[in-house]
């Protein structure tokens with residue numbers, strides 16, 4: 561399955577759940593908006609909602625919506641939001657629902673018609689079941705976007721990053737870059753870990769987009785300040801300049 565029109569932007573995956581995909585996605589949306597692009601976040605599948613301003617909504621959906629340049633409804637950013645914070649296929653089954661692959665592509669097509677660039681946040685790690693016969697890696701394959709890998713800097717992250725890079729390549733997708741994100745205030749041997757990640761992922765053609773420290777307020781602007789504008793410009797260079805007529 562593929563969307564009707566080729567998409568522009570990136571698909572953000574992570575070495576695991578809770579590694580900073582939403583913080584980095586929001587920072588990318590912010591950076592793109594600051595650069596003049598009509599950026600839009602998309603969270604195709606989200607599990608766990610809370611009542612905000614009288615509406616049940618997922619936190620990631622809200623964060624991506626707030627960081628986007630394009631004005632969108634919660635349902636446009638997150639077409640499949642389930643109540644329970646657990647594995648998405650289980651969250652869907654608890655509500656007697658299934659995650660409809662064609663409906664996701666329809667939703668992303670509708671957004672792509674209005675946005676210049678999309679930042680799509682995956683769910684959990686790269687290979688998360690979304691139904692009996694498909695998973696989030698299949699979804700990334702459907703979208704055909706370059707993949708950005710968020711590496712949660714903790715013990716074990718090198719192995720998780722390299723396994724993910726292999727899985728991305730096995731799907732025929734491009735690993736366009738990676739971000740090291742501090743998931744705790746201090747990680748022992750962080751510089752040595754980052755040096756190894758740089759080397760091993762660069763060998764696979766994936767440059768480092770930035771190393772984000774543990775921040776007291778990880779707002780989109782604060783996180784974006786730790787991303788490399790030159791590497792980001794290259795990553796998004798296939799998208800025509802917002803300043804070109």
Ligand SMILES: Nc1ncnc2c1ncn2[C@@H]1O[C@H](COP(=O)(O)OP(=O)(O)OP(=O)(O)O)[C@@H](O)[C@H]1O
Pocket residue numbers: 574576577578579580581582583584620683684741742743772773774775776778
């Ligand atoms: N650099 C950072 N500094 C401080 N806190 C951070 C940082 N990165 C992430 N966090 C916090 O860690 C938690 C997990 O981050 P985030 O929600 O972005 O992860 P995720 O990978 O999107 O998780 P999920 O798999 O649930 O979508 C959040 O509370 C977030 O605010």
Ligand SMILES: [Mg+2]
Pocket residue numbers: 581582583620681
């Ligand atoms: Mg998230």
